[in-house]
């Protein structure tokens with residue numbers, strides 16, 4: 001080998017050592033950035049339901065009176081035209097739909113919870129349905145995860161009786177502010193799913209009428225409670241990055257009540273999501289061509305392009321956690337509700 005060839009090879013090897021290093025580093029980085037796609041979108045999901053919050057109230061009060069809800073929509077994906085369960089627009093049937101992903105009518109595969117009080121029998125959702133009924137709690141539990149329920153009405157004890165092993169913590173407190181304090185104190189605990197039920201609008205609506213001054217005050221109070229929760233979640237950067245917050249209602253209301261399932265004011269509700277896995281300021285119908293804004297219609301089940309429903313909470317949460325849907329569930333069982341624009 002001549003000295004010049006050695007010199008050439010040496011310099012070539014320097015080039016070769018350098019060039020591939022650069023060429024290799026870049027694809028590695030791309031692969032690294034792509035890897036999170038195999039991970040869950042969210043390490044933790046917090047679902048909030050504001051009992052009896054009507055869309056009419058959210059619209060009437062607006063951004064100035066409801067800064068936290070409007071900020072939620074500005075930084076997230078949302079619609080003010082989601083739907084409750086079709087059969088009934090009352091609290092326990094609709095909330096049970098949220099966590100089971102099922103309609104109400106048991107004969108058609110529903111969860112069977114048709115009552116809305118503290119009755120001891122049927123003592124479980126399964127007894128009401130006459131068949132096994134899983135929930136977002138049992139799905140998370142089956143994957144080894146942890147869940148908690150924070151509710152402002154005692155009737156939610158039905159869930160604890162129905163899924164006793166899957167709900168790791170149940171806190172029921174009729175004082176909404178104290179309830180939020182307890183949820184905030186629980187945030188450092190590593191949980192995959194939390195459900196928070198807030199009751200002020202429903203309580204004020206029954207006492208004074210929907211859209212009355214005390215009712216609107218209760219909606220503003222709920223906005224403040226949501227603000228406290230979001231602030232607490234976001235106080236820790238890792239928790240902020242890993243948490244998706246969903247927000248909906250069980251029903252709206254009209255006059256002194258909300259039990260007429262044929263009334264727009266009763267069946268129309270909000271549905272919102274925010275977090276690092278969610279696009280900013282997008283309309284859920286605009287980014288989900290497989291779902292259709294129902295206008296003012298009540299809608300039926302099984303539509304080719306269904307509306308967004310509060311019963312989609314369970315499977316949307318599981319989708320975000322990269323877990324399979326609730327067994328036997330119906331709403332968003334294909335997990336195709338997107339929270340990001342396809343573009």
Ligand SMILES: [Zn+2]
Nearest residue numbers: 052091202258
């Ligand atoms: Zn009520």
